[in-house]
């Protein structure tokens with residue numbers, strides 16, 4: 524008999540077909556946690572769970588007594604309570620690596636768009652404000668030959684550094700849990716304490732996972748340590764930043780601007796204070812969202828799920 528798998532996100536048909544070859548699949552475009560919903564009924568019998576973003580904690584797991592593997596279609600796994608899953612002998616997997624270049628492209632695009640004020644200037648053209656001469660009120664700042672400070676130099680961070688160093692001739696400083704001599708040598712990246720990095724960087728880019736240590740790690744104190752001309756880029760998770768402190772820093776000119784892909788609450792509420800600020804460039808959490816990369820992520824996650832359900836060790840098993 525095939526194991527039962529619950530797919531709770533919209534995934535490409537060919538990937539769902541592959542899972543169906545190996546599992547009996549219940550498929551939903553989005554999870555519905557209300558008691559008695561078809562999703563919760565299917566969960567009772569499911570041995571595998573495949574999708575992205577669903578909060579999997581003790582209360583949820585109490586309602587999934589047969590679960591053996593949770594396969595995230597994402598590299599971040601802050602939605603999963605890993606110690607709780609491990610204590611119940613349930614495997615968890617993610618999709619590292621396959622999205623590194625795509626996310627780095629997004630983050631670098633966001634950085635350039637923020638420095639050169641591209642979304643604001645797009646509005647300027649559309650609103651008919653482009654007259655004979657363009658005065659310096661609309662000038663941005665250079666990216667090339669500036670200093671990029673990256674916090675969290677992992678798989679994605681390295682690809683951002685590659686673009687900064689070799690594409691834009693930037694100096695790179697970084698802060699990480701541990702030093703990376705290979706990357707230091709290859710990219711000339713120089714290690715800094717967090718406070719040193721914040722004080723020195725022209726662009727501060729946050730690329731850590733969301734963990735108890737990184738939650739709220741950039742707050743009022745950290746914004747005040749940054750240069751007044753600094754641009755802050757967040758591609759990690761919204762909750763790594765104190766959003767109220769960020770809004771205040773942008774309003775008061777404590778920093779120059781911010782480019783954001785992630786928020787404490789997603790989707791970002793319509794009238795969130797950030798939406799009123801011209802010096803904030805806002806993307807809807809699309810770091811990895813290209814057709815090619817999302818397909819690759821779905822395949823990776825599906826293979827992890829199937830391997831786990833077959834009793835094999837999945838390629839991307841998350842260690843507790």
Ligand SMILES: NC(=O)C1=CN([C@@H]2O[C@H](COP(=O)(O)OP(=O)(O)OC[C@H]3O[C@@H](n4cnc5c(N)ncnc54)[C@H](O)[C@@H]3O)[C@@H](O)[C@H]2O)C=CC1
Pocket residue numbers: 598599600619620622626674675676677678679680698699700701730731732733734736737758759760784785808809810811
């Ligand atoms: N905006 C988006 O669409 C996307 C966002 N992400 C986010 O980016 C995160 C990073 O992804 P990867 O680079 O693949 O992960 P990774 O695990 O390869 O790299 C993360 C780096 O952060 C470092 N780190 C962890 N805690 C730290 C701390 N307290 N201080 C300093 N450094 C710390 C780690 O040592 C590691 O080098 C994901 O966990 C996810 O939250 C990932 C993909 C897309």
Ligand SMILES: O=C(O)C(=O)CO
Pocket residue numbers: 596597598599600622810811812
């Ligand atoms: O993979 C992740 O962690 C994302 O945020 C979406 O790609």
